[in-house]
Amino acid sequence: MADERTFDLAVIGAGPGGYVASIRAAQLGMRVALVERDRLGGVCLNWGCIPTKALLQSAQVLSLMRRAGEFGIHTDNLRADFGIAVKRSREKAERLSKGIEFLMRKNKVALFSGEARLTSAKELEITGRDGKTSEGIRAERILLATGSRPRLLPDVTVDGEVVLTSTEAMLLNRVPASMIIIGAGAIGVEFADIYQAYGTAVTLVELLPTILPYEDEEITALLHRALIKKGIKILTNTSVERVTVEAGQAKVGVTSKGERQALLGETVLVAVGRLPNSEVGGLKELGVATKKGFVAVNEQMESSVAGIYAIGDLAGAPLLAHKASHDGIEAVEKMAKLDDVRSADPRRIPSCTYCSPQVASIGLTEAKAKVMGYTIRVGRFPFSASGMAMTLGETEGMVKVIADATHGEILGVHIIGAHATELIAEAGLAMAMEATPEEIAGSVHAHPTLSEAMGEAALAALGRAIHI
């Protein structure tokens, strides 16, 4: 029978996709092996979501302290220690990683540390971190959850001093005087916010016409204005021609509407998206098909080779931790042939950016809904009309609900403002339950809360907002 080298499922990658899949598989009675070459928790926990949120929190405390006078609190000699902020962010990541180790033990998931290579569709060879030792394991099924890494620009070398990716940018031992950020997606915008708060002169460069290009244009226009007001310089419709380092300074050649210019900065952060880690040893040889670098999977999350599955960033957009976790649970439950396995509707996956003001959304943007042929009703409610927002001193922002005009299907909800990333959960539940603006408006929202704005925006979509 089963020995210590034979498993029902081997998971490669212990990020939010892989470790969650491992726990669910163990709950369902599978013998699970989890292979990780770096730290438990993956990018999300070690180099992504968690440490950046910790740094953003420091930045936001600092920003709040600067305007403490507004609240009747006077500060002298306000000093910000960026080194401690970085240290704190590492501690949070470390602590959560330990937590996952505990969860793995609790669920009796066998942990293997090292680089996995597939020697067949049912066999793995794991090379230890020292690069010398190696061991083989066997599993009925293999689940690939190797995630993604920052995409680089051609001919640009990341040196960790002047030219950075998000990984280096969260470990800097100093606050640079200036930073050019290439790419105004979630990562670019969040780092712009962190460093701007600490006094860095930040320039955001985006190829597309708007920052956070996949968000609703009305929302990004508000964010654009808010960031400019803080002093962040934004160049949209701007392509980067070349990045060089001269005398310890970054020089970024850009073109905008046919005009070339050179930007100079102490540092440059390359945040132009992420690439899947599909170079797992043995995949090519086994004939696992890929599509634009992502492993191509069917509804069972199974690749072109039977018994080999892929989830999360590796299996395609959106590249989000919560999507990976959902994928992991779905894949494992489908392997176990459970009834009623819930597939994540890609249109119902929320997306969050933790800059200040925060941006959160779910579903279609207004433009996309129109392109898709919907006749829509849009309800908006600005935080400037919210009593709670006023008491918090956070009146910047709005909730925007987009519903189909005929039957009230909620097509999208977009929020900008304080706690937007928390408020979006109500929209997620509403969409999952197929509620319409009637039900959102009909559920009683506590007063005073920011969530009242969601109820009001739903009412506005029905043409009967109260407080505006």
Added chain:
Amino acid sequence: MAISVVMPRLSDTMEEGKILRWLKQEGDRVDGGEIIAEIQTDKADIEMEAFGSGTLRKILVRAGQSAPVGHLIGVIAEEDEDISTVLAPVAGVAGQTAKPAGPGAPTPASPTLQAVTAGRVKASPLAKRLAQAQGIDLSTVKGSGPGGRVIRRDLVAMIPSAAAVGQRAPLITARVAAMTPPTPSTAFEDRELSPMRRAIAKRVAQSMATVPHFYLTVEVAMDKATELREAMQIQTPDLKVTFTDIIIRAVVIGLARHPAMNASFMDDRIRVYSQVNIGIAVALEEGLINPVLRNCGAKSLVQIAREAKSLVERARALKLRPEEYAGATFTVSNLGMYEIEEFTAIINPPEAAILAIGRIQSKPVVVNGDVQIGQRMRMTLSCDHRAVDGATGATFLQEVKWLLEHPVHLILQPE
């Protein structure tokens, strides 16, 4: 002798009927052959005669309620006759045998049925709203949500047109729907024809009736064309070159090399045009229009993209001048954005052909004995057989396919 009045079977397919109204009330005198009630069946409203004479002693199924065929709905007897034996079989349930129609009515007939539909139907608010709008009884819908909850997709599967669930239907569906006669029981609303609708109706009917169409379909590997488009979008981000632009450029070169396709059948002769004018089918809320990209032979892909963008934008805004939507020699119709795999388009006379473009999709393809994921698109050429033959159309289509698969030729200087 008491007479049982049962729900009659009034058509072959009838399983239950609804009492529209009783023409006689309890206690009224009834003669044999007299009309006592009106029944609605699945096919029509039919009058029901009495089979014997007497007094209508009891009405068991009220107006507005339904009952299965053979079910006791009333009793005719002498005024003082004991009818308890006739009523006995249904005693106890008699009061609630009828299946109510309409919302909010009490629970229906048999105990088993009751178990299924008693209480609320599990359905999402959106599903309830859709069902109401479409006149679908939710208790008849099998739910695919958790615990059998009826959700949007269960209803979408039952509703033929996407328009019903909010999205405007693609043009093709709309055409087919217009030709399907509605069933008598379907609710409807008559809409006046807009001038554009009237013109489309006349033109497509005329085309199908007088132009002998034949169709050729080919699958194209769009991997390189996709790369080209991405590259061009980076190069000229403000322009947003579309697949339609790329296909038009390929068609233009194809027509230059196969001028027989750029022609009109003129009854006694075939007119071959020396200039290529491409019509672009643009969907509008109230119909469609084909703005014309003139003299394309001399235009580069970027020029085509720029002019097409302006034409399409103005077409959508209904701001075209009449000369801008007349005089095409060949039309391209792309429904790829509606996720249509492939379709056949109706020729706009006097043009000799129209090219119908389906969506580009990733699918496994065999390259050098190896399975890979390829970007594939299917396009269908409709040809006027009076003007061109199969082989002519086929070689032209082959040329367009080759050009799309070798798109470098599309960005070389115009021929």
